[in-house]
Amino acid sequence: MIRWVTGWILSAPATTLVLVFLLLPVGATVLATLTTAEGFFASYGEFLQSGFRRTVLWRTLEIALLTTGFSLIVGFFTAYVVSRASPRWRSILIIAAVFPLLTGVVVRSFAFLILLGRNGIVNRFMVWLGVDGAPYSMLFTEGAVIVAMVYLFVPLMILTLVGVLENIPDDVIEAAASLGATPAQVFRQVIFPLAVPGLIVGAVLVFTGSFTAYATPQLVGGERVMVMGTFLHQQAMVAFDWDSAATIAAIMVAVTLAVVLVMTRMARRLNPLAS
Amino acid sequence: MAPALSLSHVSAHYGATRILDDLSLRVDGGELVSLLGASGCGKTTTLRVIAGFLPATTGTITLGGTDLTRLPAHRRNIGIVFQNYALFPHLTVRDNVAFGLKQRGMAAATRAREAAEILKIVGLADFSDRFPAALSGGQRQRVALARALVVRPPLLMFDEPLSNLDAKLRIDMRVEIRQLQQSNGTTAVFVTHDQEEAFSISDRVAIMDSGRIHQFDTPETLYQRPADSFVARFVGFVNLVSLQVSQRNGAIVTTQGPGGYRLLLDQDRLGPIPDRFMLAARPDGLRISDADIDEGIPATVGIRTYLGRTYHYQVETASGPLTATGSLSDPLGAGRHVRLIPDLDQCCILPDKEST
Amino acid sequence: MIRRLSPPLIGFAVLVYIFLMGPLIIVIGASLSDTTFLTFPPQGLSLRWFDRIFEMAAFRRTMVTSFQVAMLATCFALLVGIPAAYALNRYRIQLPGWLSTLFVLPVLVPEIVLGFSLLRSVQVGAGLPVFSALLIGHTLLVLPYCVRVISASLSSFDFSIEEAAISLGAPPWQAFFVVVLPNIRSGVIAAFILAFITSINDVSVALFLTGPGISTLPIQILAHVEQFFDPVVASVSVLLMVLTVAVMAIVERTLGLTFLTR
Numbered sequence: 093m094i095r096w097v098t099g100w101i102l103s104a105p106a107t108t109l110v111l112v113f114l115l116l117p118v119g120a121t122v123l124a125t126l127t128t129a130e131g132f133f134a135s136y137g138e139f140l141q142s143g144f145r146r147t148v149l150w151r152t153l154e155i156a157l158l159t160t161g162f163s164l165i166v167g168f169f170t171a172y173v174v175s176r177a178s179p180r181w182r183s184i185l186i187i188a189a190v191f192p193l194l195t196g197v198v199v200r201s202f203a204f205l206i207l208l209g210r211n212g213i214v215n216r217f218m219v220w221l222g223v224d225g226a227p228y229s230m231l232f233t234e235g236a237v238i239v240a241m242v243y244l245f246v247p248l249m250i251l252t253l254v255g256v257l258e259n260i261p262d263d264v265i266e267a268a269a270s271l272g273a274t275p276a277q278v279f280r281q282v283i284f285p286l287a288v289p290g291l292i293v294g295a296v297l298v299f300t301g302s303f304t305a306y307a308t309p310q311l312v313g314g315e316r317v318m319v320m321g322t323f324l325h326q327q328a329m330v331a332f333d334w335d336s337a338a339t340i341a342a343i344m345v346a347v348t349l350a351v352v353l354v355m356t357r358m359a360r361r362l363n364p365l366a367s
Numbered sequence: 368m369a370p371a372l373s374l375s376h377v378s379a380h381y382g383a384t385r386i387l388d389d390l391s392l393r394v395d396g397g398e399l400v401s402l403l404g405a406s407g408c409g410k411t412t413t414l415r416v417i418a419g420f421l422p423a424t425t426g427t428i429t430l431g432g433t434d435l436t437r438l439p440a441h442r443r444n445i446g447i448v449f450q451n452y453a454l455f456p457h458l459t460v461r462d463n464v465a466f467g468l469k470q471r472g473m474a475a476a477t478r479a480r481e482a483a484e485i486l487k488i489v490g491l492a493d494f495s496d497r498f499p500a501a502l503s504g505g506q507r508q509r510v511a512l513a514r515a516l517v518v519r520p521p522l523l524m525f526d527e528p529l530s531n532l533d534a535k536l537r538i539d540m541r542v543e544i545r546q547l548q549q550s551n552g553t554t555a556v557f558v559t560h561d562q563e564e565a566f567s568i569s570d571r572v573a574i575m576d577s578g579r580i581h582q583f584d585t586p587e588t589l590y591q592r593p594a595d596s597f598v599a600r601f602v603g604f605v606n607l608v609s610l611q612v613s614q615r616n617g618a619i620v621t622t623q624g625p626g627g628y629r630l631l632l633d634q635d636r637l638g639p640i641p642d643r644f645m646l647a648a649r650p651d652g653l654r655i656s657d658a659d660i661d662e663g664i665p666a667t668v669g670i671r672t673y674l675g676r677t678y679h680y681q682v683e684t685a686s687g688p689l690t691a692t693g694s695l696s697d698p699l700g701a702g703r704h705v706r707l708i709p710d711l712d713q714c715c716i717l718p719d720k721e722s723t
Numbered sequence: 724m725i726r727r728l729s730p731p732l733i734g735f736a737v738l739v740y741i742f743l744m745g746p747l748i749i750v751i752g753a754s755l756s757d758t759t760f761l762t763f764p765p766q767g768l769s770l771r772w773f774d775r776i777f778e779m780a781a782f783r784r785t786m787v788t789s790f791q792v793a794m795l796a797t798c799f800a801l802l803v804g805i806p807a808a809y810a811l812n813r814y815r816i817q818l819p820g821w822l823s824t825l826f827v828l829p830v831l832v833p834e835i836v837l838g839f840s841l842l843r844s845v846q847v848g849a850g851l852p853v854f855s856a857l858l859i860g861h862t863l864l865v866l867p868y869c870v871r872v873i874s875a876s877l878s879s880f881d882f883s884i885e886e887a888a889i890s891l892g893a894p895p896w897q898a899f900f901v902v903v904l905p906n907i908r909s910g911v912i913a914a915f916i917l918a919f920i921t922s923i924n925d926v927s928v929a930l931f932l933t934g935p936g937i938s939t940l941p942i943q944i945l946a947h948v949e950q951f952f953d954p955v956v957a958s959v960s961v962l963l964m965v966l967t968v969a970v971m972a973i974v975e976r977t978l979g980l981t982f983l984t985r
Contacts, residue, residue: 099814103822106807106866110825113859117844118832166739173736176728185740187971192743194967196924198941199960202948203746206753206761206957213749213763247743275729304833307926307941311948321835325930328839338843341836348833382816420886441889441898453887457905470892518891 118345124335125342135339145323149343152319155234156303159241163298164291166242167249172283174250175257186254193247201311204240205231208312237313244308245298252297256290257283292359300348320344369396369554370431370521372417377426379416386412388578389426394571396431399548399555401565403601404575410558412578414524417556419443430522441470446515446553450527452507454499460486460510461495467518485517486510488547505536516547523548523555529564541568562602566590574598592638596645596717604647608664608686609719612642622646626685628665636711643719650679652713653691656706657699663706666691668699682707747964754957761952772958782959784936785943792854792939793922796861797869800918801911804869809903811870812877826870829863834927837863842931853934860928865918872917876910909977916970923966 125135139145174185192200207213208230215227230236260283268282269275306321313319318326320340328337372394379387387409394400402410415421417428419440428435435443455463464482473481486492489509499507508528515523525544529537545568548555559565565572566586573583574597582594593599596607610630614621618634634640656663666682666689678693684707691707693699749763757767776782804826811823829837838860846856880903888898904911929939938946940959948956 099810099818102806102810102814103818105803106826106870107822109803109863109866110828113841113845114829114832114837114863117840118836120844120848121836121840169732170736170739173728173732185736187975188740188744190971191964191967192747194920194924194970195747195964196941197926198924198944199750199963200746202944202956202960203750205948205952206749206763207746209761211760243742243746246739300831300833304835304927306835306930307945310945321927324835324839328842328931334843337839341833341839344833344836348831352831418886418890420889439894440886441892441894443890444892445890447887447890449883449887451881451883453881453883455884455888455902455906457902466888466893467891514887514891 118341121338122342122345125339135335136343139336139339139343148318148320148323151234151317152303152321153347155238155241155309155319156299158238159245159302160295160299162238162242163245163249164295166246167253167294168287168291170246171250171253171257174254175260182254186251189247189250189254192243193251197244197305197307198311200244201240201308204236204243204308204312208236208239231312232314232316234313234317237309237317237319240308240312241302241305244305245301248297248301249294252294253287253290256287256293260286289359289363292355292362296352296355299351303347303351304344369552370433371396371398372431372522372554372556373429374413374417375427375429377413377416377423377428379412379421380424381421386578387416387423390578390580391426392573392580392583394554394556396554397552398570399545399557399568401557401559401569401572402575403559403562403565403572405560408575409578410560410575411526413575414447414526414556414558417522418445418447418524444518444520444522446518446520446523448508448511448515448523448525448528450530452499452511452528452531454507454510454514456499458498459495460491460497460499460502463499463510464514464517467514471518481517482513485513489513489543504532505540508532508540512544512547516551519551521554523553525555525557525559527559528557529559530561537564544568574601592715593647593717596647599647599715599717603649604652604715605650606646606648606653606689606691607717608646608648608684608689610644610646612640612644624664624686626665628685629662630664630709631662632709633711637714637716640716641718645717645719646709646714647717648709648714650690651677651692652710653689653707654710655680655682655691655693655699656708657697657703658706660706663708664689666705666707668701668703668705670701671698750957750960751964753954754961756954756957759953761954761957772954773962775955776958776962779955781938781943781947782940782955785938785940788854788937789923789940792857792861793919796858796865796922797915797918799858799862800866800869801915804866804914805873805911808870808873808877809899811874812880813882823874827867830867834864834925835930838928838931841928846932846934853932853937857929857932857937857939860932861922861925864925864928865921868917868921869914872914873907873910876907876913880906912977913974916974920967920970923963 126133174182174189177185209215210227210229214230218226218228264282265278268278273281304321305319306325309317309319310322310325313322320343324337324340324344327333327340374390374392377387377390378385390409390413392400392413402413404410412421416423417435419435419438423436426436455466458466461479461482464485465478468478468481483492483495486495489512491506491509491513494502494506499510502510511528528544529540532540541564557565557568566589569586571583571585572589573580574589575581576597582589582598589598590602593602593604599607608624610622610624612620613623613629620632620634620640622630622632624630630646632640632646653664664684664686666684669681669683669688672679677695678698680691680693680699682689682691682705689707699705752765753761753763754772755768755770756765757769757771807826810818811826841856841860845851845859846853851859884906885898885903888902889895893901924941925939926941926945929942933939933942944956944959
């Protein structure tokens, strides 16, 4: 009895904070979109009827999916190398992944402005090589946003997967090899299945992160590559259309929650260690 | 005289699960009582309820006439030695030992003196400035013991204190614990799953299962006269045979087993025998004989194991599989038909399963 | 150096790390440029853009604000997060499972949505001052880190140590401060640092919760980049990277960096 109450009392301040300043405001934002003057769910109909808004939504989904896909591939193979490196190299490589992660989004996105600008290092290199048509305008394209976002999320993917891959014991791999599996087969049939739960966690983090990103698309994509995040900001702070902004926010919440729920369920199903 | 500990009709729950079921126990002043049982039997829960870490849902706990039941844990004044020692990793050995003295408002100088004294008793005088991480398992154990003893608690409790030590150290430490407990005359409760440990150290042992005490007695009685089949199995009576009395002739009782075999038992050696009962025997209590006799339990030999001084045989009988002993001079092969003769000094009588 | 790895795989990893470190090195290079426009490699070495940061009132002001918000938000989050993490670990059986989910909720809700919602409900709706709203937003933003990191160090804490202190006569609250807190110190430091760095770097929440005279450094950087293309932002970025390096050094000292892969 006493213990039961103590637990609640100790967690009460944090619980109150989250309920009052997170659930309530976000709930209010989402609820506001359900019933507008035009009727139930009208704001969503309006949203999907607008060709421009539909384009923004599909573009954001496309960018988020591609970012997730590239990050998975790049992150998985890199994390595998990191997890099987000698202890000294492993800590060096982990530090080299943590450093960008802890460096802010703004700084890292800004780096791509210098990199991809018309006078940027990539264009200068291509001019020097004599590539046809160089210098290109690479900034403010979908491609630039995707590259910058992959850059943004690969460290997160590496760190998520290194933890998982490190936990695959060496003797499991040796056992597979002793049973006649080639290195490629070991990779495909032992390491990959065991890494699936980690890949799903990483994919969820990257997808939700890139679907709701603001700073990178704003700096690297600008108004030309409007995504949900920059569109929300533009509607709320430039157009002052809060109903529209709330609808965008609600769609973001819905997509995020749906992805998290579906993927965690899938992770449980695909987890080779679960019964 | 150290105070007696008494639990009467104590129950305890984790959430909705009942862990202790109407448990009563009395530990006399200066006595060392062990709670013995497999993991999950409720022995550690009993200790936690006495310590005040888990509230008793019903019942009362008293120590020397003081009602502890509603007293918060930090005011119960019970010395506890924890399974993994639970030393404070951030404090030196001296500060670990002095912790309880500080809580009791003792002056720094007195604290240091008392701590030094008890550390000398447990043989760790030279280690006072070390941190727990720099000690071996046995040394940590001694610090834990010193920390619990230094406050001179009226009751000492041990929660599997030796389970993390290697076999030799375990035996040394249990002798040491027993000596310290007896020289201080402290009342003590000792929780363990190790039968040998419990029997060697205790005045009395409570054998527990499913939150209940099956039998609470001296080690000698438990070992020779278990009260029920659970305790019997626990102390090594692996063979339990249901029998029925067919004829009484003074002290000699003729009994009959399944399939009609006859067995003659002596009440002078086994105590009174009811009409329906179970004969419990250790492997040494069933001798194998291949002589052509019509007494004893008919059996077929299965697997033979060599044990140095004797052979053990897994045998099949009408009463189910049993384990019996045979002499080294005469090894028997599998499939032989033999008789099992009970050695009455290695047997005991239990109430029949159906009547308990 | 590397066991059982094929050369193509190693080569791939090397390229990835060049991809990861390259842009940051370019930013460092650009910050040293003597020119008035951003370029790499730098033309003429100079530290004058670092001086410029402190000459510009907007950068100075937002740096102070960012530091204040990060400090206060982190302290608030620890103040409510430590008891919550303790309760979640110590009273695991007694508390419902959704409670621990509640504290990771701020991670599940997109930051930009949190920022916008706080603008609607708290700043405009309840009329709270800009700074307070910003502080609330950042406290929520960093709370999950605090709860999670401290939970991690509490999950390896042996609570029988706390019980030992209680059995020796320490009241529970005292046992917490004398025995539990000293033993999760490294977790608290790590939580503090992660929370602080998350707050300092935040864009999405602060985006909506800044107002006249009150802005944070990342928002100021964004605003500056959209108008000018001079190396001052590169210099600010380098300062932030120095902060990151300092933070990593502290984490390495207290916990070891592998802590972050768990």
